[in-house]
Amino acid sequence: MAGNSQRxxxxxxxxxxxxxxxxxxxxxxQGLEGRGPTPKATDRPYHPAAKRxxxxxxxxxxxxxATAAGRSRSSARAVGEETVYGRNSVVEALRAGVPAKTxxxxxxxxxxxxxxxxxxxALNQGLPLIETxxxxxxxxxDRGIHQGVLITVGEYxxxxxxxxxxxxxxxxxxxxxxxxxxxxDTRNLGAIIRSAGAFGAHGVVVPERRSAGVNAAAWKTxxxxxxxxxxxxxxxxVRALRExxxxxxxxxxxxxxGNQLVGDLDVADGPVVLVAGAEGKGLSRLVRDTxxxxxxxxxxSSVESLNASVAASLALYEVARARG
Numbered sequence: 001m002a003g004n005s006q007r008x009x010x011x012x013x014x015x016x017x018x019x020x021x022x023x024x025x026x027x028x029x030q031g032l033e034g035r036g037p038t039p040k041a042t043d044r045p046y047h048p049a050a051k052r053x054x055x056x057x058x059x060x061x062x063x064x065x066a067t068a069a070g071r072s073r074s075s076a077r078a079v080g081e082e083t084v085y086g087r088n089s090v091v092e093a094l095r096a097g098v099p100a101k102t103x104x105x106x107x108x109x110x111x112x113x114x115x116x117x118x119x120x121x122a123l124n125q126g127l128p129l130i131e132t133x134x135x136x137x138x139x140x141x142d143r144g145i146h147q148g149v150l151i152t153v154g155e156y157x158x159x160x161x162x163x164x165x166x167x168x169x170x171x172x173x174x175x176x177x178x179x180x181x182x183x184x185d186t187r188n189l190g191a192i193i194r195s196a197g198a199f200g201a202h203g204v205v206v207p208e209r210r211s212a213g214v215n216a217a218a219w220k221t222x223x224x225x226x227x228x229x230x231x232x233x234x235x236x237x238v239r240a241l242r243e244x245x246x247x248x249x250x251x252x253x254x255x256x257x258g259n260q261l262v263g264d265l266d267v268a269d270g271p272v273v274l275v276a277g278a279e280g281k282g283l284s285r286l287v288r289d290t291x292x293x294x295x296x297x298x299x300x301s302s303v304e305s306l307n308a309s310v311a312a313s314l315a316l317y318e319v320a321r322a323r324g
Contacts, residue, residue: 096224109148190221197225258296
């Protein structure tokens, strides 16, 4: 009957799960706390990825000249350095006077005429020579076809647009500068630097963004002119062009639909900035609006536009011809 405590099962035993229990006193509090993000697979010793990484490190440590970290000393490259590799490319770069920093040669390279000339030029220029393995050259060239030789080139130091204005004012001839708007091919930049040097320009201006920079490929294409012709980098090309205008330069844009021909420029005998745009796109709207004159190079065939380096070279020639 109800309320009869003598009835079997009417009273809960102390060991029942629902009965009162003693608290842990916070001893299990740490077990409820989070343990942070899951470590990377390579950081977990028993994970297959970590085992593969450890095996690769042991293999690297067995190579000749390896450091304690497992990487060869010869494969270390300073930040900002560029590489030129391949026998033809290296010999042409050294002939052109590219400011190389180090020459790497495979210990098993076949010494043909080009390799012998590379070694001779490097000796004359006082380049440090490092004899290394083909595997390390693969690493330095990012698996490129190096043919057993490679040179490193230091990071290029850009001038300021104001430096070109000062150089023009200090010279005994009218200023001549080439500005590039959206030219992203480094070989085009190198060719333009070479033409600027050939026609006595005071320098080249490139935008800081969306533009080719002076790297090893540009050095090589310039045939050494990058060592003589300063390249200035402008944070804002339109602002830089206005600075040239304030200094007395006429800014001449190059476009197929220009209102006069490059050969008929009546401002060629004064300080001039020639602005070349990217092939196909041409000059951007803001840059075109900033130009004092937009000149065209006559084309008689069905080709839509000239290569940027060709257009700049032709314009430089016409300015030089007008100046006599």
